[in-house]
Amino acid sequence: MKRFNFYNSSPSILIIVLCCVLFINVVFGSDQQQQQINADPIVDIHIPTTTTTTLADQYKSKIYSDQSLRDDIMKRFQDYLRLPTQHPKPDYATAIDFLLKWTRSVFHIDDSTDPIKEVQVNANLKTGENSILKYYIFHCNPAKPSFIFTWKGRDASKGSIMINSHTDVVPVDKDQWKYPPFDATMVDENTGKGRRVYSRGSQDMKNIGTGYMEALVALVESGFKPERNLQVVFIADEEIGGDDGWECLIQNELWKELNVSFGIDEGLASGLDEDIIPIYYGENVAHWFEITATGNVGHGSQFIPQTATEKIYKLLNEKVFPFREQQQVQMRLQTNNPREKTQCSTVITINLTGLRAGHTNKETGEFSSPNVIPRTATALFDMRIPPHIDLKEIEIMLRSWADFVNGTIKFIEQPKINPVADLNDETVKKFLDIVSSRMKTELRIFPAATDARFPRAAGVNMIGYSYMPNTKVLLHDHNEYLDENVYLDSIVHYIAILEGLLQN
Ligand SMILES: [Zn+2]
Known part of the structure; x- marks a missing residue:
């Protein structure tokens, strides 16, 4: 079932929804509150009610x-x-020795009555097996x-x-x-x-x-x-x-x-x-990508229009940072659960994690030519996307950001699916x-x-x-x-x- 998508809703719809929720809670009390909570598994807090004596x-x-x-x-x-x-x-080898010994002791492995039969299955896998247990030591x-x-x-x-x-x-x-x-x-x-x-x-x-x-x-x-x-x-x-x-x-x-x-x-x-x-x-999936803008070059003493760094600035100023700000506001507005108001996993996070432009000394990595306007500038981003967001829509948005600066986008990490456990x-x-x-x-x-x-x-x-x-x-x-x-x-x-x- 697709959850109600606040991302596409206008601020006025959000306010109406929040006001209605408040009105229902005030007027109808706890039954309706329960229904409203059940409608959204993310805010469903279970409080234990039964106690029985068990093995635990x-x-x-x-x-x-x-x-x-x-x-x-x-x-x-x-x-x-x-x-x-x-x-x-x-x-890892010492850890495996430790775990194998412990496992043998947990299950009281007795090699005289129910011996473990070890088999080197192939170069990557060794197994050991008896009637109650089978173990695998595996590597790539x-x-x-x-x-x-x-x-x-x-x-x-x-x-x-x-x-x-x-x-x-x-x-x-x-x-x-x-x-x-x-x-x-x-x-x-x-x-x-x-x-x-x-x-x-x-x-x-x-x-x-x-x-x-x-x-x-x-x-x-x-x-x-x-x-x-x-x-x-x-x-x-x-x-x-x-x-x-x-x-x-x-x-x-x-x-x-x-x-x-x-x-x-x-x-x-x-x-x-x-x-x-x-x-x-x-869980949120990571999208790591870089956007490269190409611009006019020339001498650093001139007002060269449409430079690569200017385009990256425009991208950050008009697309990336407003989107980041909007997601933070949404995180605080979208839920009636106080703990979720500070949790990034309900919205999309994005951070600028790298910037590259200009001529550099190949050995030291230091800038070398302050008077030359660079042809390209690249910004690197770490974006985390929760499972209820359509990843295709995100890709379309990111490609439009690259188009916005007539630039190119390169995905370093871009999972195509992000399933969740089936709660039913x-x-x-x-x-x-x-x-x-x-x-x-x-x-x-x-x-x-x-x-x-x-x-x-x-x-x-x-x-x-x-x-x-x-x-x-x-x-x-x-x-x-x-x-x-x-x-x-x-x-x-x-x-x-x-x-x-x-x-x-
Ligand atoms: Zn861990």
Whole structure:
């Protein structure tokens, strides 16, 4: 169903719509407000109402009453955080050793009774398999292996559930950290949320990978048997674009074998004093492009008309910056959800990220001829487009911008599709039911790119979800941390999610 498109509506229609909404709310009260909220999934906040005792709840009382269990869980988290998987040279092999050992221990692999049979399938893929498990060590670039394992369900013909996390992390500016960023220092800062672990990757997203592993520990210990296959993916290369990670995996035969019908990838922390967990069902796509204008040349002492730089100035002044301003106004006007008024994922963002003109010294890159008017000038842009926008219309607009300065446009990145998860799909609905019965949630569009875009483009319903309430968003930032209780609670919820999704 196509959503109402505010982009094409006039300001007067907007004002009428907003006034009507206000009038309905004032006059008819909460029923109509509910209807109005339901009409727009983006502003639909679910508040949990039911409490039942489940495996997850039993686990929760166990971890909060057993200090040594808690210490073990935190130690495993710290061990994984300490692995040096930061760019520019992530040590993926060590991470895979760690994960493989852990996986064998989670599933109590006993080589004397149910041995794992290893097969080198081809140069890029090694597998290991027994009656309950199959794992894959896969690479496209030998320096960047990924690790995937399947917890076999009773009925492999049913579509698999997938949990995805990337093993790489971004580099650090270590002088800016309170504690060494790869020591995973755990300190008690009396926050009321347990100890705090400072580490690169503690939010993005080693916490998700280990959190689900801990959930699997609990499920296996309970004797739970999955009805359908679970695919646990630890992928390389996410932080530098995924060429040797997801982009490669999705084109490989292995991807077909995994038979994934629903997947969970990363989300974001909720913010410091915010307990609503964002559920991302799509993301903004990046369009990177440059527009080059060609103009008259001559001596720098003259009033030369129609120069290339003048044309770029005109483009910025009359097209780019007014569009940018209009999108910012629209972001504040289009929603009655106060949190969305500051979220870029509801509109199109655009930033001028590069400018090039003039003669330069080839070796130093410095300008060389101040008295020569350059023939060409180029502006580079980063544009992010939410899924409800027609990408063809955007391309037409951008080409018209290039025509406006009699220039040319070159697309560096221009995805042609941007699908979202189908919110009416049975498994997606089941996931939403599970999380919304346990926590406050809100459906949103992710403002930047994640690996979820690859399986999503291949037709899989992907959700971005990381349980980190009341947590400052610190991905890629200095002093990235996660509080102990937030991490432990995330495991509790992941148990409930996996149990619910895998039981039929
Ligand atoms: Zn990430």
